Amino acid sequence: MNEDKLIVAIAEDKIMQCQENYMITNTGFLDMRQQTLCRKLLRNNAEVKGFFYGGYPDAERRITIFIPEYIEAETEEDLHEYFLKNKEDNPLTLIRAKHNGYKDLSHRDYLGSLTAMGIKREAIGDILVDKEGADVLVLREMAEFILINYGKAGRTYLELTVADIEHIAIPEGRVVEKSDTVASLRLDNVVASAFGTSRSNAAEAIKGGIVFVNNLQVEKPEKLVNQGDKLVLRGKGKVILKEIGGSTRKDRIFITLMIMK
Template sequence: MNQNKKEDNFMLSQIEDRIRQCEDHYMITTTGFLDMRQCTLAEGVCRKHRGLRYAFYGGYGDAERRMAVFFPDYVEFPGKDARAAAEGRLDGEPEDAAVRFFLENPEDDPLTVIRAVAPSGAAVSRKLTHRDYLGSLVGLGLKREMIGDILVRGDGADILAAKEIEEFLLFHYGKAGRASLELSAVPVSQLIVPEGARQEKSDTVASLRLDNVIASVFSTSRSGAADAVRGGLVFVNGLQVQKPDTPVKEGDRLVLRGKGKAVLKEVGGQTRKDRIFVRFDRFL
């Protein structure tokens, strides 16, 4: 058994353990942060537990690294989320149920935000990058599963992390690259999500198959898009999809690894040639 397979099996056994804890002790339980491929594996485990109420949560709707969160029956979700909760899976919308639940119940939130900024007037030789922040965090001996998305801005970054390491970070973390940082812990409700550059595009597609839409969004051939899907490079709403004929719908978030992200904003009517009008935002 290769190392990746061992790591996957260990992760899946941890997920089963968290599910049992939730059911046996009637409490909210979570995993560490998972990447998109790991979320897909976790989804497969969760679907085997009938009636399990769970979500993937990373602090904001478009998070790439997310925890699997398991909710006992006593947790109530308002409005339209109540029906989704009864059916099991809670995420899948841009502002999903878990984000809303933890905004309303911050005492239960398993995440914290470490805000890192360069002191005013400090000399910084270059703009710090995601790699600078992540490298310095890993250099503290932290496991990757304890760190979520790192949202970089011009003056610093907001670092999503497991709440259990908040005090450790505030005490031990103080430098990224060669730059010293001023740190503070802020609630997830105050998270700053940088406004990324985006390009709006309209097109027509033969159908709403995933490979058709990926080809249109990322300006590649349909055969190339299909190969990317089968190769595990395409994610829809944060989950890996490997069937090119999978249908997509308005509002879906699409990722082609190595090429970027997009949101299918609108599905319109058909043209005279029976093609379907689509409009999407591609994040550059």
């Protein structure tokens, strides 16, 4: 069974458990491509209440979570509020790692040391790094194991605690604003502008499945984008289409982009 079919099969099993046992169920953490697969599954199962949840609104790695009818949540924001009031139901735990080392640790340092312990990638969500340490989102069933066994990242010792998810520390990234004009609001045009590549290269990347709009994989270069959309080109970064303006005399469209560094 290939990876895509396995992801769908796991999600289908979690849906069945939710419906038969009237309980919250969830997958492991999914990347944006895998979330797209589960989104398609949810579209074909309209009677199922399913959401994507990563612990904070802009999370990139998220679980697909299925909830029974007694939980009154209609949006992902509603679900987040529900977990703030019912912490015992939250399938995620926030682990805060602090260090006193002289060398700054990177995302790769934390992720590499966790997976070196045998922890599967689907048990680990976003890792938000700052100079003093990192906030690491994990599946709740892995939290105790990590707290007991995870003591070092590279050669740097760590001090671990459990923190409330509502107090997650989101690092302030450097944002560069860019203004440009595009022939149309087709995805390939905007991706080419945002990431400084040709339209043909942008279209190839989109067809290759490495471009995501609002965390969903999009493979059609002609898709139109909207103000506020978040665009990700895997390996290149993240951009938000901040503003769509008027048109030039040659009918090109003014756009403003927020480029996350």
